Amino acid sequence: MSSAAPRTTGQDHLWSVDEHLEDILATVRPLEPIELQLLDAQGCVLVDDVTVPVSLPPFDNSSMDGYAVRVADVAGASEEFPAVLEVVGDVAAGQAELLQVGPGQAARIMTGAPLPPGAEAVVPVEWTDGGLGAGPVTGMRARSLAPEGAEGQVHVYRPAEARAHVRAKGSDVKAGDRALEAGTVLGPPQIALLAAIGRGTVRVRPRPRVVVMSTGSELVQPDEELGSGQIYDSNSFALTAAARDAGAIAYRVGAVADDAETLRSAIEDQLVRADLMVTTGGVSVGAYDVVKEALESVADEDEAGSGIDFRKLAMQPGKPQGFGSIGPDHTPLLALPGNPVSSYVSFEVFVRPAIRTLMGLDDVHRPRTTATLTADKALTSPKGRRQFLRGTYAEGTVTPVGGAGSHLVAALAHADALIVVPEDVETVEPGTAVEVVLLG
Known part of the structure; x- marks a missing residue:
C-alpha cells in the first residue's frame, strides 16, 4: 500500500501540482496479487500473461444448421439437377461419437457440432429440401421442416466449396498463443475468453477499497429537510461515484x-476496510478545520512513517x-x-x-488532448x-462551462473535460490551442 510519510517543508511553501502528485504516486504501491474466481475478478488488473492451453474452437465445427457433405458429391448441384444424398444420421453439438460420411452420403449437422470424418463442407438447410423432397427450404420453413431423426435422402440445390x-x-486462438497480457483490465469480453479456454480462476490485483468521508456540521443527507445554514452533502456522493x-x-x-474526536473515531473505524481513505473538507486555514486536528492525533499514535x-x-x-498515511498498515489518505x-x-x-496505481495499471492518468478554445471572451487565470476550468469537448474544440467559482456544481454536471491553463499563462484568447483532460 504506502511506504513512507511524505516529504515536508515550511508552512508557507507553495507546492506545484506535479510535485504533489509525484509525492502521492511515490507513496502509493500496487496491491498484492490474489487468485480470484472469474466473476470476482471483473474490473481487476491481470498480473500474469495468460497462455491458451487449448485451441479455440478445439475442433472443426459447423457454423450453420445443415448437412455435412463431400465437395465432389454436390459439385454442379442446381435447382434443376439437385444432388441426391443418403442421410446417414445426425451430428449434434456435444456429440462424442461421430458418423462417417462416405461417397454419396450426408449427415444432418447442427450449429457448433463437430464436422464428421469424411465431410469437407456444410450446406445450409436452406440450400436443401430438408430431406422432404419439397424443394429448397427457406425462412421459417427451414426451421419448422428440418427433420429430427428419421434417415432418408436429402436434395441439395447448390454446390459448396471445401x-x-x-x-x-484454432481459427479464434491456437494453443500456445497469448490470450491476454499482464496489465489487462478484465471486462466481460476478457472474462468470456478466460472461461472459453478453461480458466476458472485468475491471478489479479484486487480492486482497491476506497472509503470516502465528508466533514462538516452544516451537511445534511439528501431527502432530509434543510435547516438554517445547512446544505446537502454532495461531495461524498460525487467522490464515491468517481472512485x-x-x-x-x-x-x-x-x-x-x-x-x-468524532472524526478521529470514524476514521479509525473505517481503516479495517480501506486500501485508501479520502476525506473532503476541513483542510484550509480556519477555526473549525478539525480534519487536521483529528488526523494529526491519529498519526501521533501510529508507528514511525x-x-x-x-x-x-x-x-x-x-x-x-x-x-x-495512517493506521498500523500505513493506509494512504488524501x-x-x-x-x-x-x-x-x-x-x-x-x-x-x-x-x-493501487490497481497496478501502467497508465494511471485520464487521456489528454489539445483543443481549440471557443469562448465569447478571453479566459483569465491567476x-x-x-x-482547471470545466468545459465541454467536441471535435477538437472545447467550450468553458460556468465560471471559475469552486462552488458551481451545476456547471460541473454539464462538463466532460477540464481545460488546463498553465502557471505562466494569465490570459487565453478564443481560438488558442489549450490542453484538455477528457473526463468521459
Missing part, C-alpha cells in the same frame, strides 16, 4: 460533524490539500478541500491516479497557479 460454413480448429468510475470498490460514509502533510498548492481550484468543484477537480488530478 470448408464452406466450417469453423476451423467507482476509476475502478475501485468504494464505500461512502455519511457526513461527520466538526468534532475532532505515518503522518499527514497539509499543503498549499499552486492550483485553482484546490489550493489546500493533505496526504500521507484530504481534499470541501468546495464541491475543488473536491472533484482534486479527485481527478490526485485521487484517481492513486487508485489506478499568475503562478495552474487553473
Whole structure:
C-alpha cells in the first residue's frame, strides 16, 4: 500500500501540482496479487500473461444448421439437377461419437457440432429440401421442416466449396498463443475468453477499497429537510461515484460533524476496510478545520512513517490539500478541500491516479488532448497557479462551462473535460490551442 510519510517543508511553501502528485504516486504501491474466481475478478488488473492451453474452437465445427457433405458429391448441384444424398444420421453439438460420411452420403449437422470424418463442407438447410423432397427450404420453413431423426435422402440445390460454413480448429486462438497480457483490465469480453479456454480462476490485483468521508456540521443527507445554514452533502456522493468510475470498490460514509474526536473515531473505524481513505473538507486555514486536528492525533499514535502533510498548492481550484498515511498498515489518505468543484477537480488530478496505481495499471492518468478554445471572451487565470476550468469537448474544440467559482456544481454536471491553463499563462484568447483532460 504506502511506504513512507511524505516529504515536508515550511508552512508557507507553495507546492506545484506535479510535485504533489509525484509525492502521492511515490507513496502509493500496487496491491498484492490474489487468485480470484472469474466473476470476482471483473474490473481487476491481470498480473500474469495468460497462455491458451487449448485451441479455440478445439475442433472443426459447423457454423450453420445443415448437412455435412463431400465437395465432389454436390459439385454442379442446381435447382434443376439437385444432388441426391443418403442421410446417414445426425451430428449434434456435444456429440462424442461421430458418423462417417462416405461417397454419396450426408449427415444432418447442427450449429457448433463437430464436422464428421469424411465431410469437407456444410450446406445450409436452406440450400436443401430438408430431406422432404419439397424443394429448397427457406425462412421459417427451414426451421419448422428440418427433420429430427428419421434417415432418408436429402436434395441439395447448390454446390459448396471445401470448408464452406466450417469453423476451423484454432481459427479464434491456437494453443500456445497469448490470450491476454499482464496489465489487462478484465471486462466481460476478457472474462468470456478466460472461461472459453478453461480458466476458472485468475491471478489479479484486487480492486482497491476506497472509503470516502465528508466533514462538516452544516451537511445534511439528501431527502432530509434543510435547516438554517445547512446544505446537502454532495461531495461524498460525487467522490464515491468517481472512485467507482476509476475502478475501485468504494464505500461512502455519511457526513461527520466538526468534532475532532468524532472524526478521529470514524476514521479509525473505517481503516479495517480501506486500501485508501479520502476525506473532503476541513483542510484550509480556519477555526473549525478539525480534519487536521483529528488526523494529526491519529498519526501521533501510529508507528514511525505515518503522518499527514497539509499543503498549499499552486492550483485553482484546490489550493489546500493533505496526504500521507495512517493506521498500523500505513493506509494512504488524501484530504481534499470541501468546495464541491475543488473536491472533484482534486479527485481527478490526485485521487484517481492513486487508485489506478493501487490497481497496478501502467497508465494511471485520464487521456489528454489539445483543443481549440471557443469562448465569447478571453479566459483569465491567476499568475503562478495552474487553473482547471470545466468545459465541454467536441471535435477538437472545447467550450468553458460556468465560471471559475469552486462552488458551481451545476456547471460541473454539464462538463466532460477540464481545460488546463498553465502557471505562466494569465490570459487565453478564443481560438488558442489549450490542453484538455477528457473526463468521459
